[in-house]
Amino acid sequence: MEHVDDELLAALALGDDDELTAGERAHVAGCDRCRLMVDELRGTLALTRATADSGERLVAPGPGVRERVLSAASVPAPVPPAPRSATRSALRRVPAWLAVAASVTAFGAGGVAGLLIAGNGDESPSTPVAVVVAKTELSTLSGDAARGSAQVVRGDGRTTLQVRATSLAQGGGTHEVWLINEDGKRMVALGFLSPQDDGSFLVPAHLLAEGYRIVDVSVEPDDGNPVHSGTSLARGRL
Amino acid sequence: MLRLSSGLRSGDPHSLAQIYDRWSALVHTVALRALGNSHDAEDVTQQVFVSAWQGRHNLTPSERAFPAWLVAICKHRVADRRAERAREARRVSAYAAAGHALTDVGGARDIEESVDRVVVLQTLDELGDPRRAILRLAFYEDLTHEQIAQRLGMPLGTVKSHVRRGLVQLRSRVQEVRDGTR
Numbered sequence: 001m002e003h004v005d006d007e008l009l010a011a012l013a014l015g016d017d018d019e020l021t022a023g024e025r026a027h028v029a030g031c032d033r034c035r036l037m038v039d040e041l042r043g044t045l046a047l048t049r050a051t052a053d054s055g056e057r058l059v060a061p062g063p064g065v066r067e068r069v070l071s072a073a074s075v076p077a078p079v080p081p082a083p084r085s086a087t088r089s090a091l092r093r094v095p096a097w098l099a100v101a102a103s104v105t106a107f108g109a110g111g112v113a114g115l116l117i118a119g120n121g122d123e124s125p126s127t128p129v130a131v132v133v134a135k136t137e138l139s140t141l142s143g144d145a146a147r148g149s150a151q152v153v154r155g156d157g158r159t160t161l162q163v164r165a166t167s168l169a170q171g172g173g174t175h176e177v178w179l180i181n182e183d184g185k186r187m188v189a190l191g192f193l194s195p196q197d198d199g200s201f202l203v204p205a206h207l208l209a210e211g212y213r214i215v216d217v218s219v220e221p222d223d224g225n226p227v228h229s230g231t232s233l234a235r236g237r238l
Numbered sequence: 239m240l241r242l243s244s245g246l247r248s249g250d251p252h253s254l255a256q257i258y259d260r261w262s263a264l265v266h267t268v269a270l271r272a273l274g275n276s277h278d279a280e281d282v283t284q285q286v287f288v289s290a291w292q293g294r295h296n297l298t299p300s301e302r303a304f305p306a307w308l309v310a311i312c313k314h315r316v317a318d319r320r321a322e323r324a325r326e327a328r329r330v331s332a333y334a335a336a337g338h339a340l341t342d343v344g345g346a347r348d349i350e351e352s353v354d355r356v357v358v359l360q361t362l363d364e365l366g367d368p369r370r371a372i373l374r375l376a377f378y379e380d381l382t383h384e385q386i387a388q389r390l391g392m393p394l395g396t397v398k399s400h401v402r403r404g405l406v407q408l409r410s411r412v413q414e415v416r417d418g419t420r
Contacts, residue, residue: 006406007399007402007403007406008402009406010401010402010403010405010406011398011402013405014401014402014405016398040409040413041405041406041409043409044358044405044408044409044412045405047354047355047358047408047412048358048362048373048377048405048408049377050355051355051358051359052377052378054355056355056359057359058263058264058266058267058356058359058360058363059263059266059267059270060262060263060266061262061263061266061279061280061283061284062276062280064280065262065266065280065283065284066255066258066259066262068284069254069258069284069287069288069291070251070254070255070258072284072288072291073251073254073288073291225244225247225248226244227244227245227248227250228248229248230248230249
């Protein structure tokens, strides 16, 4: 016979024996697993009553502890809210280690082409041909080896980031493209590069105006984890 | 939404803040009962969450494993703190050291029991209503199931079912932390 359902065993532990059929009671009497469960449930019942009777409560630590914990993990506190206008589902907070690397790149990288994005809502829907509005050379994080290039193209009412990376080979894993905000706090995943390490990604135009200008290529293990792996193969600032 | 464990492992500080907000009272209460003063208990609480952050790469990726994991770290930090106190006592006098050694043996047993109770409090706090309200009336106000049904305007069968399922949940949570920390 199958074991008796835990809820019925709980009824037994609470003294509601008549909730069980004669067959169920007979099973419990002869089954080590079910008897043990009833014993444990009785133990939990006594523990819960004793806890309630003692009037004990959880005691929160003082507010200073939270600050010290978060600062030890270099978390900026309080946590700023995500920007209203950005696509929320795709936004990620940038881990502390990545933010540091991002700011280094922001100040250290060259290769900045004329960025023609003046602000919001300046797109001309009648732009006849695609125009390169920003571009960058990609390099390793240390900046000592070239890793291809990326450019932002606007035309036909859409903005596209085109990436052509080179020499990324890093064993297994897929190469994913991210835009990191210059504030070092926010990032957005754009998608994966082809096996040839090139790719073209639609970018909401306002993201660039909001400071998402650091192109990052990471290697992602196939682990179902949507967060940046922490391993950047190439980077450049638009 | 990111799961807390994968968020923490990837180094997302926001996950640490969420984990702290959810379980710091549990950890602090265990430490406070084991050490008896809030200065040491807050120190230990801070160490537990900083250790959790630093050791996040070894984390078992299951949400349910968090309380057991944090309590296990807490027990180690409490033991360290007690050992420090014992060393300090030995410096003061051999007699006091003997006294402290005895206290510590009792302390190790006490901490298991206080962890059980703290896990019960945490679980009761986290239950959704109406189960939470029903269990509070049953255990804190000692109402019968009939009285609870009347008070909340619910069928008796519904009340009984919530109490039973709540008891099953309490047993699971207590058992999970025991299994993960002993």
